[in-house]
Amino acid sequence: MTLNPAYLVDFDGTITTLDISYELAKRLAGEGYEDIDHVYRQKEIPIREWLKRTAQVLPHDMDLLLSKSLEWAAIRPGFERFLENAAMQGRPVFIASDGFGFYIEPILRKHGFFEEVCFIYRNDTYINAEGKLEVKTPHAHRICNVCGNCKALHVVNLKKQGRPVIYIGDGSNDRYGASWGDHVYARDQLAEYSRQYKFDYSPWNNFYDIINVSKPDIKDRSENSLCCPQGRGIKI
């Protein structure tokens, strides 16, 4: 049985205009962060390792990190209307994020959107028993160490339930989940990767661009996927 499509939506740089995890790192991290970011940009460490190392050089102060996240988070235009449209069309909205994660629910609650979201797949960042900031990645793949949050698995699981998935994102790591999507809205680095891999995608700037497409072309393209979330993970 084919159900209504679901939306799988990235958070940082997609729902919010800024990547809040990156802003926290760039503005608040102490000594050592430049080296961490350098090796990440050189593709010597994956995002999961960037999160864990960056947490070690951020202030170990959740109140500060949360207050700055709330202060800096602006919602991309059209998101409220997008949620209203999705509800009217019977399309559930899931969020999948591979950032620090702790600020997503507070930001959504502040703007009155939390109740409209079906589920949030995210990492968790908290102060551990030693008083240190620590990142947990409960949705990581059991073998593949690329992503902290295996967004591709969430797409595959929704598809197994009979729901086509419309993927909305902006970042380079979105390419794995997006490669399983039945329709992809891509901007910024995700659009660049989509062109590089010759994936069909719809460009978007804000959520009004998504609302304005009443019937997106939905088709399974999983033979072109970049990873096997139910197998060994990334395809080499």
Ligand SMILES: [Mg+2]
């Ligand atoms: Mg993003």
